[in-house]
Each structure stands twice: as C-alpha cells, then as structure tokens.
Amino acid sequence: DAKTTQPPSMDCAEGRAANLPCNHSTISGNEYVYWYRQIHSQGPQYIIHGLKNNETNEMASLIITEDRKSSTLILPHATLRDTAVYYCIVLTGNQFYFGTGTSLTVIP
C-alpha cells in the first residue's frame, strides 16, 4: 500500500503562495493522489486529485513529478481561512490512507 510523507507544519504569509510538499515514493501506476484539508472541528474537505498530469481547479493547483514519487499542492494566494491541516493521500482501490498531514498556518 502506498503511503505518504508530509512535513508536520508550515507557515505562509497571507497573500503569498503556499506550497505544500508530499512524498509518495511507493505509489503504483494506477494510484491517484488526493489532497484534502480539515479545519478544526469539521470533516475533511476535498481539494483536488490527479494521476499523472498537473491539475488546477478553483481552489488549488496540483503538481505531480514525472516519476510520480512526489507532488506539491499550491494555494496561489493564501488567506487566513486557509489555515488548516492538509492531507496528501494515495487512493488504493476504494481505500484512502490518511497520514497525520501538514498543519498550515497563514500569518497576517
């Protein structure tokens, strides 16, 4: 089962881009990378997912390296409301394997 490794915490200045890294070196060819975030006392919120190509939506961009062993979630203009725990997850079949995530603090 592919697992992920993320830094436990990061800070980002308000208005700047937040770049959250994730390593998934054991990922296999048909496993997707997902990103979720969780704000205190709420359920995890889906952000974005991808397989090989870079992806962008209204919330964020996902950059996946060519060898697929790592990825980066980019929040282009971080706001105070983006302060949350961010989870990088590899989907294996129907099962998500959540790690402990990265606690992102956006600083005014």
Added chain:
Amino acid sequence: DVKVTQSSRYLVKRTGEKVFLECVQDMDHENMFWYRQDPGLGLRLIYFSYDVKMKEKGDIPEGYSVSREKKERFSLILESASTNQTSMYLCASSLPWNQPQHFGDGTRLSIL
C-alpha cells in the same frame, strides 16, 4: 453539492452501552465509509460498504459493526462501548473507483 449528514455532533454514552451512529448521504453514492480520528493517528478506516447489504472491514474493525439496509444510510454500531472508543467518528461517501470521498462533519463520541 454532496451532503453527508451525521445524526449527532456530540454524544456521551456509558461503558457497556450499545451505541448507534447514523450517516445519511443525498447523492446516490454507492460507497460509504466510517473512520475514526484520534490525535497523532490521523484518520483510520473502520468499515466501508460498496453497496446495500455489502460491507468490508477496514483497518480497525474490532469492537464495531455496520449496517447498510438502504443505499443512502450507513450505520456504525458499537456493540458494547468501551472508553478506548472515545473518539471523533467521520462518515464519508463516494462514487466508485477513484472518485473523491465527501465527508460529514463528524460525531465526537465520549464513552464514560
């Protein structure tokens, strides 16, 4: 938008009680999931279901059972609650294969 509703935000029960946690989704999703979340351990999968009356064990099924009699509803049952089952419980639903899971806001369960 997908709506996953968990019946209670906070629940307090006593050791030995039989506890039911209910989850309802409104998007006709085939898959439903129950997780628990504990500090330092992240989310851990308890049970999941691919379809009505189908269930599969996750990583930590001991002490729990589930019921899925209707497609929109997935119940988690603590047969005889114990203090080590005090936790945040999260329900999720999704379409099959590689589709995002959508989560409810969780039930914070305390077993005294």
